[in-house]
Structures are given as structure tokens and as C-alpha cells.
Amino acid sequence: MDSNSRIYDCIIIGGGVIGTSIAYQLARKKGDFLLLEKQNDICFGTSKANSGIAHGGYDAKPGSNKAKFNVLGINMMSKLNEDLQFLYKEIGALVICHSEEDLPRLKEIYNRGLENGVEGLSILNREQILEIEPNIADDVVYALHSKKAGIVNPFLMTVAFAQMANINGVDLRMNQEVLNIEKLDDKWLLKTKDNQYITKTIVNAAGVYSDNLSNMISDNKYEIRARKGEYILLDKESYGVVNSVIFDLPTHRGKGVLVAPTSDNNIIVGPTSRFIEGKDDISTSSEGLDKVIELSGYMVKNIEYASVITSFTGLRAHETGDDFILNEEKPGFFNCVGIESPGLTAAPAIGVYMADLVSKKLGLEDNEHFIEKRNPIERIAEVDYEALEKLIKEDRRFANVICRCEKVSEMEIIDALNTPVPANSLDGIKLRTRAMAGRCQGGFCIPKILEIIKREKDIDYESILKNNEGSTLIVGKTK
Numbered sequence: 001m002d003s004n005s006r007i008y009d010c011i012i013i014g015g016g017v018i019g020t021s022i023a024y025q026l027a028r029k030k031g032d033f034l035l036l037e038k039q040n041d042i043c044f045g046t047s048k049a050n051s052g053i054a055h056g057g058y059d060a061k062p063g064s065n066k067a068k069f070n071v072l073g074i075n076m077m078s079k080l081n082e083d084l085q086f087l088y089k090e091i092g093a094l095v096i097c098h099s100e101e102d103l104p105r106l107k108e109i110y111n112r113g114l115e116n117g118v119e120g121l122s123i124l125n126r127e128q129i130l131e132i133e134p135n136i137a138d139d140v141v142y143a144l145h146s147k148k149a150g151i152v153n154p155f156l157m158t159v160a161f162a163q164m165a166n167i168n169g170v171d172l173r174m175n176q177e178v179l180n181i182e183k184l185d186d187k188w189l190l191k192t193k194d195n196q197y198i199t200k201t202i203v204n205a206a207g208v209y210s211d212n213l214s215n216m217i218s219d220n221k222y223e224i225r226a227r228k229g230e231y232i233l234l235d236k237e238s239y240g241v242v243n244s245v246i247f248d249l250p251t252h253r254g255k256g257v258l259v260a261p262t263s264d265n266n267i268i269v270g271p272t273s274r275f276i277e278g279k280d281d282i283s284t285s286s287e288g289l290d291k292v293i294e295l296s297g298y299m300v301k302n303i304e305y306a307s308v309i310t311s312f313t314g315l316r317a318h319e320t321g322d323d324f325i326l327n328e329e330k331p332g333f334f335n336c337v338g339i340e341s342p343g344l345t346a347a348p349a350i351g352v353y354m355a356d357l358v359s360k361k362l363g364l365e366d367n368e369h370f371i372e373k374r375n376p377i378e379r380i381a382e383v384d385y386e387a388l389e390k391l392i393k394e395d396r397r398f399a400n401v402i403c404r405c406e407k408v409s410e411m412e413i414i415d416a417l418n419t420p421v422p423a424n425s426l427d428g429i430k431l432r433t434r435a436m437a438g439r440c441q442g443g444f445c446i447p448k449i450l451e452i453i454k455r456e457k458d459i460d461y462e463s464i465l466k467n468n469e470g471s472t473l474i475v476g477k478t479k
Helices: 017-026 065-084 100-116 126-132 154-167 207-217 286-297 343-362 385-394 410-418 426-433 446-457
Strands: 007-013 033-036 093-097 121-125 142-146 150-152 171-173 180-184 187-191 196-204 224-234 245-248 258-261 267-270 308-319 325-330 333-337 401-403
Touching: 007 017, 007 187, 007 343, 017 033, 017 154, 017 333, 017 343, 033 154, 033 196, 065 100, 065 150, 065 154, 065 325, 065 343, 093 100, 093 126, 100 121, 100 142, 121 126, 126 142, 154 171, 154 343, 154 426, 180 207, 196 207, 196 343, 207 224, 207 308, 207 325, 207 333, 224 286, 267 286, 325 343, 333 343, 401 410, 401 446, 410 426, 410 446, 426 446
Parallel strands: 007 033, 007 196, 033 171, 093 245, 196 333
Antiparallel strands: 093 142, 121 142, 180 187, 187 196, 224 267, 224 308, 245 258, 258 267, 325 333
16 A cells, blocks of 8 residues: 555556656656556557557647647657657658549648648649659549658657656556545545555546546546547558558548558558447457458558558547547646547647646746656667677677567567566567567567566566466466
8 A cells, every 4th residue: 555645746647648748748847746557558558559640730620629739749749759769750641532523622621731830731733642652542633741740659659758757757657547536635545456645636648538537526527438440550561552641531431541651661551430339349340441441442552451460459539529628627636538639649749738737736846857868779670780780799689689570689678678667568568669560470479578578577477468467378387
């Protein structure tokens, strides 16, 4: 039981990209801060299963929080990536239309983008589109081009925020689902299954469950509906079929899907969009994946679906008011509710905004010792021959390739297990290194990774988890 004598300045609930961004920005201030995550690691919820798109900012309704924080966030992305190194690439996006009759609607999006303050927007004709995207569908005649849009690694972005928050003094605790929140005079009492915590302020960044937490303390009731989206991920050999993020202008066929490169040089296609009962269904379906394939065919030619390596489902936290709710719901209780797309892009700006609200509430001083830049271990898949040779001279474990599909070395696995906010499961290693994320999906490298975990953590094979508690892979010996 956490001692009631310790009083935190702020507790952040939720270890996704929003919660960790707020923690990172709050660490710029002096104070006693804690982040609680209900799962076994950060980024195990909504943040890990999305398109990885840095949106330009033309889509959201002018004047909305979605529009404001999307534009602020995309304008922060390049500098933030320089400091934290989480794989962001400004590759641009196209919204395509298939007939002259659709051009006025495309111009509406263009004008909306201008009203939102989006830079680098233009409308291209077919000849100009083909210079960028030679595999565009034959009937595409115009496209809105957004130069500022890009792709980002949502896992590494969340990891980077969490690690730098932790390095700068924020405590992170996993497997701490908040079950109850009570007001204690001018403070708050949070209860989990095995602990209780007292804090002056709370930031609720609990994703699809953020409405539940807010509704515990407020008469103003919110409702989050989980919207399910199914994706297909293609092998790296498909890289180059598109060079930008491709969206379809909504038509009689529906809103369509996107086709885009990923920051790790795969191709991602999806998602579907369907509201579900409950908030936990991340299954895929043949109907959903068939729909993804069908809709992508109206946009891009020559997508090689024989190169599919995996499919997955993400959930989006749709609040019935259809906008980000960023407020002080009760004195000392701050809400981040309904953070769906473009939440990943908006996350850096939301982090600044929410940390500023808390800081002003508490009168916090600047942390003059704040460490700005992250220095992650080198990824051998991304260095040239000379740099690799230097790494191997420094440590031979860089020469031992554990995951051949993604070219991940033993040293990278070891680092993931020992870095600030370390991996404590196979999925945690996958999140941080890309091991097990390639063509064989871990079929060849998992036994080697299990050996490294056993050695580094000095635990039995039977104790190693795939992700959350109870997800053991090995249950005993046969010999």
C-alpha cells in the first residue's frame, strides 16, 4: 500500500501518447509527478494500434479543438523529432477525387484547411499527381496535396515521451488500473487494486475509458463509444507502391481507407470504421479486411496483397460531442476525453496545453535541470556500413542479429530490457525495437529473445509474458 503520507503534485492516468506527452511536458516543472497505467506497459492501448499518420490539419471543423491542436501539433513535430528521435517523416498527403463533379467538395476541404491555418496546401491535376504517385488509380483526376502531413512511429513517440519524463523525474507505475477516485478536502484519493495514492491534481488521459473516470467525479456525464478500425500491414517489399499518405474523398462507397508508407518502410492499408459494443474488441474479421482491400483498389493500383504480413485492429475513443474535451472538469481534476484522430498528431500540443494548466493551478517553478534531448541506442538497420563497423568494435553484441526480418541486434534487445521505462514482455520489446514485427512475425527470433530475457532478467521461461499479466508463452518443460 502506497503511504498516505506522500502527496503527489499531479497524477496522470493513462500511459498512451497523450498521457506520456503530458508527463514529458510536466517534467519541465519542479514537482512530484506520477503516471499510472492499467496495463503491463505504456502504449498497450489505443496508441499502439493506429495509422501512424501525422495529419496536415485540413480535415477538422474550424474552431474545434481537433483543428487547433492538430495544426499546433504538426508544427511541433520536426523539432520534437530532432530532440527525441522517434521516426517522423514529412512525406505529404493526397486527398484524391475521381470526377470533375467532386472538385467543389475537394475545394471545400482546401478552404477549410486554409481557415485552420494549414500551410503547404495546393490542388493538383492528374498530371501533377502522377509525378508524385505513379500508381494512383486510373480515374483519379484531382487531389488536395498537403505538404506538411507525414508519418510517425506511434510506439517510439510514446516510448520517447515516457523515457524522457522518467529521466526528468516522473515516476511511472504499470498494472495500476484506477478503480475509484474520491475528493479529500482540497486533494484527491485514487484507489487501485493494491494501492492508493493522494494527489493535489489529476490529469485523466485514459483513452477509451476516460469517460468512466470523469463520470466518477462529475455530474457532467460524457460518453465514449469505441470505434473499431481494421488494418492490413504489408511486407517491406511493397514499399514504394505509394510515396505519400493517400486518402479518398468520401463518396457513395463511404469515407474510404488510407494507403500509406510507415516510418519503418512497410505499407499500411485501412482502417474500416465501425462502432462496437463495449471497449475491448480488437479482433479482425474477414469481412472487414476484405472491405479494406476493396476500398484501397479504388485509390491505388498494384498493391500486392500476397505480401501481407499481419492484420490488426485499433479502437478510437469517439466522444459523442465529436471533439477533444480538454478542461478542468472539477477543481484539480483535468480531462483529456475523446482524443481520437487526429490525436496522435495533436499529442505534442495537448501535452504542452495540459501541463500548462496544471502548472498554473499549482504555481510550479521551472525545472532548470530538465534534459531536453533523448539519445537512444543505434538501430543497426538504419546505420551505414562504417557506423555499423564502429558499433561492432565498441560492442560485439551489435554483430549478433537476433531478428533477421527487421535486422535487430542482440544489443538492441538488451537495451530495451534495461533502458528507462524498460520492456517487461515480448510485446514491450517489439514496441521498442521492431523485433518480431517483420515477415515471420517472430517465428524465428522468439526463442532467441526468450533466452536473452531469461539471462538479463534472471527469471524462468515460465515467467516471461507476451504482454499483460497471465499471457505466458511457456507453461512447462517436456523433457
